[in-house]
Amino acid sequence: MSIDALHARQLELDLYMIHAGKDPVLYRSVGSPYTPGDTNNLAEQGVAWLYVPTGQHRVFQRILTENLVRAYEDAALPPDERCGVVRSSCARLIHDLMRYPTIPGITETLGEICGYFSMWCADDLDRFAELLDLSARDYESTTHMVNVGVGCGLLWREFKGPDPERLREVFQGGLLHDIGKRAIPDDVIHREGKLDDDAWAMIRDHPITGAELLARHKGISHAAMDMVRDHHERPDGCGFPRGIKAHEIGVPARVCAIVDTFDSLTTARKHRDPLPPVRVLASLREEAGTLFDTGALDAWDRTIQRLIQRHPERCVPDSAGIDTPKLRLIVPSAPKQAIPRSPDAVVGPGARERECDIPVRIARAGGATGEPARLVAIGPGRVRLVLSGAPLRVGERCRLLMEGRPGVEVIVGHHHFGPGGEVILECETMRRGRAA
Ligand SMILES: [Fe+2]
Secondary structure (H helix, E strand, O other): EEEHHHHOOOOOOOEEEEOOOOOOEEEEEEOOOOOOOHHHHHHHHHOOOEEEOHHHHHHHHHHHHHHHHHHOOOOOHHHHHHHHHHHHOOOOOOHHHHOOOOOOOOHHHHHHHHHHHHHHHHHHHHHHHHOOOOOOOEEEEHHHHHHHHHHHHHHHHHHOOOOOHHHHHHHHOOOOOOHHHHHHHHHHHOOOOOOOOHHHHHHHHHHHHHHHHOOOOOOHHHHHHHHHHHHHOOOOOOOOOOOOOOOOOOHHHHHHHHHHHHHHHHHHEEEEEEHHHHHHHHHHOEEEEEOOOOOHHHHHHHHHHHHHHHHHHHHOOOOOOOOOHHHHHHOOOOOHOOOOOHHHHHOOOOOOOOOEEEEEEEEEEEOEEEEEEEEEEEEEOOOEEEEOOOOOOOOOOOEEEOOOOEEEEEEEEEEEOOOOOOOOEEEOOOOOOOOO
């Protein structure tokens, strides 16, 4: 535990010190006196953390929760300090759950804290909203999860109202949403740009891994489980791990997707600075209805705008010089499993050259429908098709259909034959609305 969290006069825990990877050494045992002077001495020695035996974790959790509640309700404490204690206590519990997933009682403790969050959020929204950290901090998994938890509750309250039980569930799902990242090495989590197959498989599977982990714990609501499992699903079906779409994704998970993306972009990464919240809101808005639920996004926009108006000093100011990345690029690129299952989603503006294998049917202009083909490569404004039947004529227009979705219209550029005699068509996509 952080030495800042030690307030006891008489210790209820055995505390250990660890020096440079050596075995833990007992610092003070249960019942020993402890004073603020001890905290100062430890700090002067460069000791920031003390360690608690696993068998005493339930006591530790109770102390953390008491500290958190005391700090939040202490009217004399400056907001920065109050929020710092609450955030760091939550981050500590999440960190412990990620590191030691069998610790008894830890999800119940987090559930209890979510109950306090729900009460505080319904009681005084502005005071509670200060827990959302909009500062230019570095990305770190546990602090990100705390912020997403707080943000999900704020968004839900704005979107759906202050029902205390629902709010508690949404806080819980947000706090735990990335719990499945526990097995992913840091260098993969912080990697930007293209991922190799192994790294992508880890990222793709973390929502399922997280849901499986939580299924072994008590007191996790259905809403929270859905948020953990589905927070990377997108309304247009291009998300992961299942590629479900629109109303197949529960509202709590759609809420989580927005707050998760927002917080990821407003934090600093190794290769880029944090982005201003207003700029990120504008980027999210460009993807309303495709990547993000429109109603939930409106509620998040109102929530953040209100926070910025109240405390403009708390967030990175907007600056015309900052280039916000296209949100599609934050979906890890592009091994085969990552290919969105809709041609519509992959040939639009911003699509990049990809290899894929999507079954489609070709609807010709004359009305003959159903010739099967495979869409094997795509890029901005073009597709490559493989089929075994007769090639289409150069200049012929047709529509590509897949799984009953609206088709993509293409015009055949030229054809050639593959090594197995298959026909390969190079096609250009037609702009939407242009007559075929
Ligand atoms: Fe995630």
